[in-house]
Amino acid sequence: MGLLPKHLRDNIVNVTISLVKTLQSIMSTFGKNKGMLNLSVTIDQESGFCFGVVYAIEMAEEILEEQGYLYCLGDIVHNDEEVERLKLKGLRIINHDEFKELKNERVLIRAHGEPPATYQIALENNIILMDASCPVVLKLQNRVKNSFDDQEKIYIYGKHGHAEVIGLQGQTNGDAVVFQDLKELDGVDLPSSFTLYSQTTKSTDKFYAIKDELIGRGYKVKANDTICRQVSNRDNELKVFVKNYDKIVFVSGRKSSNGKILYDVCRQNNVNTYFVSSPEELSPTMFEAKDRVGICGATSTPMWLMEKVKSILTAY
Numbered sequence: 111m112g113l114l115p116k117h118l119r120d121n122i123v124n125v126t127i128s129l130v131k132t133l134q135s136i137m138s139t140f141g142k143n144k145g146m147l148n149l150s151v152t153i154d155q156e157s158g159f160c161f162g163v164v165y166a167i168e169m170a171e172e173i174l175e176e177q178g179y180l181y182c183l184g185d186i187v188h189n190d191e192e193v194e195r196l197k198l199k200g201l202r203i204i205n206h207d208e209f210k211e212l213k214n215e216r217v218l219i220r221a222h223g224e225p226p227a228t229y230q231i232a233l234e235n236n237i238i239l240m241d242a243s244c245p246v247v248l249k250l251q252n253r254v255k256n257s258f259d260d261q262e263k264i265y266i267y268g269k270h271g272h273a274e275v276i277g278l279q280g281q282t283n284g285d286a287v288v289f290q291d292l293k294e295l296d297g298v299d300l301p302s303s304f305t306l307y308s309q310t311t312k313s314t315d316k317f318y319a320i321k322d323e324l325i326g327r328g329y330k331v332k333a334n335d336t337i338c339r340q341v342s343n344r345d346n347e348l349k350v351f352v353k354n355y356d357k358i359v360f361v362s363g364r365k366s367s368n369g370k371i372l373y374d375v376c377r378q379n380n381v382n383t384y385f386v387s388s389p390e391e392l393s394p395t396m397f398e399a400k401d402r403v404g405i406c407g408a409t410s411t412p413m414w415l416m417e418k419v420k421s422i423l424t425a426y
Contacts, residue, residue: 147397147426153405153416154351160340160409162221162244163187167196169242170218174199180240182218183209183228184273188410189363191388195412209237216240222273223247225280246310247274250336254307255281262332263301265289267317268309269367275309292320303330310338311368311409314345341368341409345375348406352380355404357397359423360385361416362408369408376406389418394426 159167166186173180179200185193186201193203209217209228213235219228223243232239257264264286268275279286286307289295306324308317314337321333352358358380362369364387376383384396397403403423405416 147394147399147401149397149401149403149423149426151403151405151420151423152355153413153420154348154407156344156347156351157406157416158409158411158413159187160244160338162242162246162338163410165244166218166221166242167192169240170196170201171199173216173218173240174201177216180218181209181212181215182220183224184220184222185365186218186220187363188366188369189387189408189412189415190365191363191415192410192412210235212237219243220273221247223251223277224273225277227280244310244338246338247277250307250310251277251281253334253336254278254286257305257307258282258285263304264307265295265304266307266309267312267320272309272367274311278307278309292323295324300329303332305332305334307334308336309367310336311341311371312337313371314342344372344409348372348375349379351406352376352383352404354402355380356382356401357403358383359392359403359405359419360407361387361405361411361419363387363410366408366410368410372406372408386419389415389422392419392422397423397426 181202181204216238218240221244266286266288268288269290324331358376360373360376373385405419407416
C-alpha cells in the first residue's frame with residue numbers, strides 16, 4: 111500500500127493533537143480537583159473518642175512508652191484499627207482465662223470496667239491493675255451494688271455479653287437480669303416491683319420507652335437513667351449534622367454497641383448513610399460528582415481514622 115494522501119495525513123495529525131490537548135485538559139482538571147468526583151468532605155468535630163476512652167488510651171500509651179509492653183484485659187476499645195495501632199506499640203490483649211494464669215504483671219482495665227472477681231484474681235496473682243474504668247461506669251456499678259445490698263430485684267437494659275454489662279452483673283453475684291429487647295421479657299414472670307438500670311451507652315429514648323411500657327403493664331418500676339450524657343447528647347448533634355450532606359460515612363468498629371446506635375440515628379435522618387469500619391471498605395461508586403459528604407463516628411472511633419477516610423474521599 112502506498113502513502114496516504116497529504117490531506118488525510120494532515121487530518122490525522124490534527125485529530126491526534128486535539129485528542130492530546132483534551133487528555134491534558136482532563137488530567138489538569140483532575141489535578142486541580144484532587145479527584146474526578148470533586149467531593150466536598152467534612153468531619154463532624156463532635157465525633158470520636160469519649161473522655162473515658164481517651165483516658166484509657168492515654169494511660170496505655172504512657173505505660174507503653176515507659177515499659178515497652180502492657181497487658182490489657184480485652185480490647186481497649188471496640189475499634190480494630192485503633193487496637194492494631196496500639197498492638198504495634200506493644201499492647202498485649204488477653205482474655206479472662208489468660209488473665210487468670212498471669213502473675214506479677216501490670217494489666218490495664220479498660221473503660222468498660224470489670225466485676226469484683228477480676229480484682230480478687232489480681233490480688234491473688236500479684237497483678238497490678240492499671241484501672242482506666244470510666245467514672246460514669248464506676249458510679250453505675252456502685253449504684254447497682256447498693257440496690258443489690260438493699261435486696262432489690264434488678265433488671266438491666268443492655269447488650270448480652272458486653273464487658274460493661276458483665277461488670278454490672280458482677281455487682282449482683284450474677285443475679286441481675288439482663289435484656290436487650292423488651293420482647294425478651296414477654297411471657298416472663300416478673301416481680302410486681304423491681305429496679306431498672308441501663309448500660310451507659312444505650313439509647314435514652316428506648317430506655318424511657320421501655321420504662322413507660324413496663325409501668326403501663328402494671329409493674330412498679332424504680333427506673334434509674336444511667337446513660338452517659340456525653341453519649342446520649344450525640345444523638346441530637348448527629349440528627350442536625352447529617353441533614354447537611356448528600357452522603358454520610360459513619361466510621362465505627364463493628365463490635366461497638368454505641369456505634370450501632372449512632373449509625374441508626376444517622377440512617378434515620380439521612381438514608382444515604384454508609385457504615386464502614388476501615389477505609390478499605392470505601393468505593394467511588396458510593397458517591398456522585400460534587401457530593402457533599404459528612405464523616406462521623408462512634409465514641410470508640412479515633413479521629414485519625416476519620417481523617418484517613420477523608421483523605422481517601424478527597425482523592426476520588
